[in-house]
Amino acid sequence: MRIIIIGCGDAGISAAFSALRENPKAEILVIEKKGYFYPKCPLPFVLEGDVKIEDIVTPLSKLFANSGINYETDEVVGVDTENKVVQTKNNRFTYDCLIIATGSKAVIPPIKGVNLEGVYTLKTLEDTKKIMQRMEKSKEAVIIGGGFIGCETAASLTNKNISTTIVELLPNLLSPQFDANFSRIVENKLNENGVRMITGKSVDEIIGKDEVEAVRVGDEIIACSLVIMSVGVRPDVEFLKTIEVGKFGIKVDEKLRTSAKGVYACGDCIRIRFMVTNEPQQSGLGTVAERAGHVAGLNAAGGDATFYHTLNSMITKIFDLEIGVTGMNETMAKERGYKVVSGIAKGLSKPKYYPGGKELITKLIYHANIHKLLGAEIAGYEGVDGYLNLASMAIQKGSIMDDMLRFRYCYAPPICSAPNPMIPATENAYRKLRRRR
Ligand SMILES: Cc1cc2nc3c(=O)[nH]c(=O)nc-3n(C[C@H](O)[C@H](O)[C@H](O)COP(=O)(O)OP(=O)(O)OC[C@H]3O[C@@H](n4cnc5c(N)ncnc54)[C@H](O)[C@@H]3O)c2cc1C
Known part of the structure; x- marks a missing residue:
């Protein structure tokens, strides 16, 4: 069985190794137009010098050495889905299963002067x-x-x-x-x-x-x-003529199958769904690309995995500020007709008496009628990722306000404050609800 993967970014690399693990006997060929892999997420930090280029770039020869995965440095220009042939600039390859992981291209805004040097x-x-x-x-x-x-x-x-x-x-x-x-x-x-x-x-x-x-x-x-x-990206799919592509990218089902038999797709090039509302949207996160690659690779190699789309959980660091979001914010929820109550907790990352505590602000967005957690926004100077992932998991598990109060959280003064910010934020939302009655 020959599995071809087009593109070796976060999604393609994950697909290749996942296919190999699922079916070590499969012949796996990665076709990538560059001769190397690098993650895109660190690029803003490379500019500053925090991250060195040589620390993020891996030649494909090194990446796949002794792995059993083959690679070609070539650009795919077309796919014949009827005869199962991939056409590159220099060659043709037949496949049994194909995984498209070509990512996205930057959007160039239509402004006079965009082609100037600089x-x-x-x-x-x-x-x-x-x-x-x-x-x-x-x-x-x-x-x-x-x-x-x-x-x-x-x-x-x-x-x-x-x-x-x-x-x-x-x-x-x-x-x-x-x-x-x-x-x-x-x-x-x-x-x-x-x-x-x-x-x-x-x-x-x-x-x-x-x-x-x-x-x-x-x-x-x-x-x-x-x-x-920096105005966004669009799926890199122009070379596909016989596979269904929509406004947000290649259309896939929950197994990441495309409209063509034996063809899967993953990463920034696919259309995904927002878990809370099921609305279609563009992909665009490395975390989502990696998981989609895992599912596409496993399924192409004969396994059975399901892709759980996105909660748009994102975090960033701007100077020393950490700030992140998961699920729906209050504005988005209201625009979609949800009855919403939000709770905010402002505190410190450690108890007041312990040196070094830093500001932490947590906002939880709940459905006002059924009390379900819809989203969270958190900002601070340490620990934001942990709290955000906790909220993300609570949303995915369908947690309600009482659950957030009942969960048992950890605590030690040198590390975090007590109670966990989920508790005062939820109590704040409860108080607002009581005042509305
Ligand atoms: C500056 C920047 C910062 C980011 N920061 C974050 C972050 O902090 N957190 C986060 O979750 N996400 C972040 N992202 C998004 C994340 O990097 C992408 O979601 C992720 O890279 C998508 O992976 P992918 O494999 O789908 O696409 P890509 O990584 O773009 O890989 C696609 C690969 O396909 C190859 N290819 C394309 N067309 C062809 C063809 N025709 N033939 C052969 N090869 C082809 C390309 O050369 C490329 O190597 C950031 C993105 C950027 C640009």
Whole structure:
């Protein structure tokens, strides 16, 4: 049995090893247009120098050495799903099962001047290298888009003494993932560190002769020699002609089967569903890509696994601030017609008497009628990931307010505070509910 995997990113690599574990006798071939693997998540931190390029890049020859997995460095240009043939630039390969894991491409906004020297996206290693070169001669930068990657990049550039402005079309940064009160926590942190933010406006023009010299936002001209566009990604699927693709990517079922027999897909190139509402959406998280790769690889190799889609659990670090979200925020829930009650707990990461405790703010969003946990937003300076994962698991298990009060949490003064912030946040939501009656 020959399984071909197109693309060796987070999803493809996970699919290859999962297929191998499930069926060690299968012939597994990974076709990747670059000769190496690297994760994309660290790229904003490479700019700052916190992470070294050589520590994230692994040549495919090393990655698959003695693994039993074969690879080809080539670009796939077409798939004949009827005859089960993959066409690359240089060759043709037949398959029994195919896994598409080609990821996504950066969206280039339709702004005059996007092709000028000094204007980049931050999506690939090549982008990162170009930006780093440009940073050496840049004193001012503009970032178009104030999402997770835009904010992480702004912090990195600022730490390298580049005066940075973020221009975001929506009224708040990190929107729509966070409610406005949580976006403000990030905005305050960026502001404190000297990042300028322009929200509710777009870059109308990138100005320069051959190289970028400025951007125009309405009537204002902002001088800069570096522009980074961070306005989203789209599935990399143009070469597929006979497989059903929708607005958000390749259509897959819960086994990650596509519309073509024997063809699976995983990672940023697929359309997934949001667990809370079942709405279709783009993928776009490394964590989701890795799990999808695992399921696609296992199923292609003859196993039976189910893909549980996404809760959009995300976390980031902007300067020293950790901030994350899982499930639905209050605004999203209200927009979808949910009756909502939220509870907020503000406290310290350790008991007051113990040195080194840091601010921690937890917001839980509940269904006001059935008390089910719908989402959580958490910000602080330590331990945010643990609390966020706890909330994420509680949502996935269908937990209600009483469950959050009944769960037994751990505690020791040098590590965390008591009670766990889930308790005061839930009690706060309960008090609000009582006041409504
Ligand atoms: C700057 C940045 C920061 C991020 N930070 C986070 C984070 O903190 N947390 C998080 O969860 N997610 C993060 N993400 C998202 C995460 O990186 C992606 O969701 C993940 O990389 C998707 O994996 P993938 O395998 O689907 O796609 P990719 O990693 O993009 O891999 C696709 C691979 O397919 C190859 N390929 C494409 N077309 C072809 C073809 N025709 N023939 C052969 N090969 C092909 C490409 O060369 C590539 O190697 C970040 C993304 C970026 C860009």
